Amino acid sequence: MDAEGLKALFEPVGTVAVKRMFGGHGVYVDGLCFAIQSQGEVYLKTDAESEKVYADAGSAPFVYVARGKPMTMSYWRLVASAYDDPDELKRWSALAIEAARRVAAAKPAKKPKATRGPRAKAAGPSLRATRNNPD
Numbered sequence: 001m002d003a004e005g006l007k008a009l010f011e012p013v014g015t016v017a018v019k020r021m022f023g024g025h026g027v028y029v030d031g032l033c034f035a036i037q038s039q040g041e042v043y044l045k046t047d048a049e050s051e052k053v054y055a056d057a058g059s060a061p062f063v064y065v066a067r068g069k070p071m072t073m074s075y076w077r078l079v080a081s082a083y084d085d086p087d088e089l090k091r092w093s094a095l096a097i098e099a100a101r102r103v104a105a106a107k108p109a110k111k112p113k114a115t116r117g118p119r120a121k122a123a124g125p126s127l128r129a130t131r132n133n134p135d
Helices: 003-009 051-056 086-106 118-122 127-132
Strands: 017-021 024-029 032-038 041-045 061-066 069-077
Touching: 003 017, 003 024, 032 061, 032 069, 032 086, 041 061, 041 086, 051 069
Parallel strands: none
Antiparallel strands: 017 024, 024 032, 032 041, 041 069, 061 069
């Protein structure tokens, strides 16, 4: 499925952004990746709170191989019936968006990067310059 196909699929959910990633696509709402597409399959974001719902529905996690080892991601296959039922798609997508929000909220805030280069010098003389200057 290409980017336009993903936008059409998720139209019942609302406006989504689709970006290329890992040979597939990421599907975003409000800046959060809540779905991915890889090798023709669509997977939705899960977390510890929602994973069991997907498992109970017969879904399976997204697994890829890195350096010869299988790696399981926190995305589970979209159930087949949701492709043809907009209400079911909205329900599953809502679970994924909620999981993406919980995961994002649990991440520590990013620390501001230290300034370097010309901007740091413009802030004033360095400590070394003031120590060596008797004035």
